[in-house]
Amino acid sequence: KSRSAESSMKALLVLISTACAASALQLQARPPAPRTRLRVLAAPRLAESAEPESTPATPEPLTISDEQIAAAARAASEPGADPFAGFETAEPPREEEPFDPRIILYVSLPALVLGAQLFFTFSRDMLAGDQVGPAVMDAM
Helix, strand or coil: CHHHHHHHHHHHHHHHHHHHHHHHCCCCCCCCCCHHHHHHHHCCCCCCCCCCCCCCCCCCCCCCCHHHHHHHHHHHHCCCCCCCCCCCCCCCCCCCCCCCCHHHHHHHHHHHHHHHHHHHHHHHHHCCHHHHCCCCCCCC
């Protein structure tokens, strides 16, 4: 009789815990958002002002003579000439980092684990059926 009482207590405990978990997962109902707010959010907005501004002055076009172009081409074609002279580069050149020997461990350890997994996965395929025998799944 104690066994049936124990199993009924377990069933009651499972039922209560399931009900508590289900009630914790319920979504709270919210009132719907007002319609006017949705219309305001969906209304198109212009990025430009309503009043026309004065037209900005256009810059004068830059004119370069043929002699200036030829001089720049000669200067750029000289050996050792820096093509970016006079311009700032986006990022300064970085210093070379020394070789870190830990990278060998970081790469070889996962490779060894993968190799072991593949070996033990396919090792049963290499053996004959008499040596392997049937796979016993219900050992427990």
